[in-house]
Amino acid sequence: MVEDQTVEIAEIFHLLGDPTRLGIVTCCLDKPRNVGEIAATVGVSASLVSHHLRLLKAARLVRAERRGKQVYYATADEHVDRILKDMIEHVAEPHREDA
Amino acid sequence: MVEDQTVEIAEIFHLLGDPTRLGIVTCCLDKPRNVGEIAATVGVSASLVSHHLRLLKAARLVRAERRGKQVYYATADEHVDRILKDMIEHVAEPHREDA
DNA sequence: CAAATAAATGAATATATGTTCAATTGTATG
């Protein structure tokens, strides 16, 4: 694999590698959520959510859309959805325990 | 999604989120590689590779097998392979540029 | 058993980064 590709992929993984940030993204998996909703669901301040959303948006992992006073965030595309759903599946399956 | 699941998934993403570490794992994608090979391929010291491999192994992302003086590492299972290959595909596809 | 090679370990360090808090910007509405 190419060096640049590795760095690019690592950046994506890195963003998804923080529990708070991952919670934020998965919160937006089903349907668009506004910052307040996300903050309440994940259980952190709106400020923190906003900080994280900025990074996620810059990396094209989420999309933003303003509706009146609120800004709604959704996962950017089906790629992101699949990556997350695959990983959720992966973890859901039983682990192989060695003796 | 459940809190514990989120943390567990974030841990996996986090491990794959470092360029050096991701390089190490992808290096082991095709076939088992020993530490020296990995170090040479990725372009870092064997010590550093070893440090990272310990984390990757603890998280069941890679498997170790000693053959004489060398220790060969491979991706732990098809899940890991698929996650990596999916992500590589994802990045390979052209980005959608907004106006 | 001694020497050589491969890998792992531990301590130390420099850096990155998640979080908080206060202040600011944007939007609707009385």
Next chain:
DNA sequence: CATACAATTGAACATATATTCATTTATTTG
């Protein structure tokens, strides 16, 4: 236009962590 609500921004801080270097452990072979 002023108030209220939602979201963003910036600075400051505490913590986590990637890397280096020196040392040690494991394994083969002369």
